[in-house]
Amino acid sequence: MYFFLSHLAFSDLSLSSVIAPKMLMDIHTQQQSIPYVGCISQLYFFILFASVDNFLLAVMAYDRYVAICHPLRYTTIMRNGLCMFLVAGSYMVTCVHALFHTLLLVRLSFGARNIITHFFCELTVLLKLSCSDISLNELVLFTEGGMLFFLLFCVILGSYICIGTIILRVPSTKRLFKAFSTCGSHLTVVFLYYGTATGVYFFSSSWGSKDIIASIMYAVVTPMLNPFIYSLRNRDIKQALEVCVNRVKFFNW
Numbered sequence: 367m368y369f370f371l372s373h374l375a376f377s378d379l380s381l382s383s384v385i386a387p388k389m390l391m392d393i394h395t396q397q398q399s400i401p402y403v404g405c406i407s408q409l410y411f412f413i414l415f416a417s418v419d420n421f422l423l424a425v426m427a428y429d430r431y432v433a434i435c436h437p438l439r440y441t442t443i444m445r446n447g448l449c450m451f452l453v454a455g456s457y458m459v460t461c462v463h464a465l466f467h468t469l470l471l472v473r474l475s476f477g478a479r480n481i482i483t484h485f486f487c488e489l490t491v492l493l494k495l496s497c498s499d500i501s502l503n504e505l506v507l508f509t510e511g512g513m514l515f516f517l518l519f520c521v522i523l524g525s526y527i528c529i530g531t532i533i534l535r536v537p538s539t540k541r542l543f544k545a546f547s548t549c550g551s552h553l554t555v556v557f558l559y560y561g562t563a564t565g566v567y568f569f570s571s572s573w574g575s576k577d578i579i580a581s582i583m584y585a586v587v588t589p590m591l592n593p594f595i596y597s598l599r600n601r602d603i604k605q606a607l608e609v610c611v612n613r614v615k616f617f618n619w
Contacts, residue, residue, distance in 0.1 A: 370429060374426070377418040378592050381585065384415060389485050406487070409487045416584075418457060418460045422453075423518070427526065430525065434549070467511070470506060473498075475497045476495055477497055480495045485578065488581065526549070558583070558584070558587075
């Protein structure tokens with residue numbers, strides 16, 4: 367679990383670094399512009415790390431399934447080689463996925479003056495600015511991107527259906543509490559990530575203020591909250607935090 371969490375933390379930090387610094391600089395300087403190369407680079411790394419988050423959430427759901435449904439075989443199934451393979455595979459697939467969509471966008475033509483109605487270079491917003499035919503881009507976005515999105519979501523959903531089935535076979539308060547303690551943090555992150563992302567990409571007809579707020583949620587707020595959501599449910603980290611707080615109180619006194 368901690369191996370996957372370390373990569374999720376790296377992905378969250380990278381995702382926030384792709385968007386937040388530029389956004390804060392624009393707010394501070396009031397010069398809300400970005401060069402073409404910078405926009406394409408931001409798009410590529412945003413797709414990359416957002417997709418890595420998606421893959422890691424699915425991998426962690428499988429990890430939770432094995433921990434609860436096959437606890438005695440956990441160390442045998444989730445061996446180091448398999449964990450490294452799952453993480454490396456996630457990065458490789460997402461690199462190809464991000465490069466594919468970026469190259470499809472680069473072939474398009476844009477006018478001399480473009481205004482992005484968003485706080486970063488988002489793929490669907492850039493497609494609307496293009497002067498070229500974007501039918502291929504939309505087809506790939508909703509087929510390849512949609513299939514990848516729903517495939518990983520089905521892995522998460524299937525893992526938790528199996529977990530729920532195992533728990534409800536012999537229902538007890540102790541087992542329910544232990545399962546929630548194991549999966550609660552992951553479920554919270556999944557609801558935050560998939561809830562806002564689904565609302566933006568599949569239930570939005572035009573980019574308005576609600577869509578921008580939802581984008582801020584899954585692109586900035588959720589990566590920022592992930593360390594707190596996972597850390598505050600860890601007994602060792604909570605004890606270390608209490609020690610730090612007590613030290614600060616002692617020095618202030």
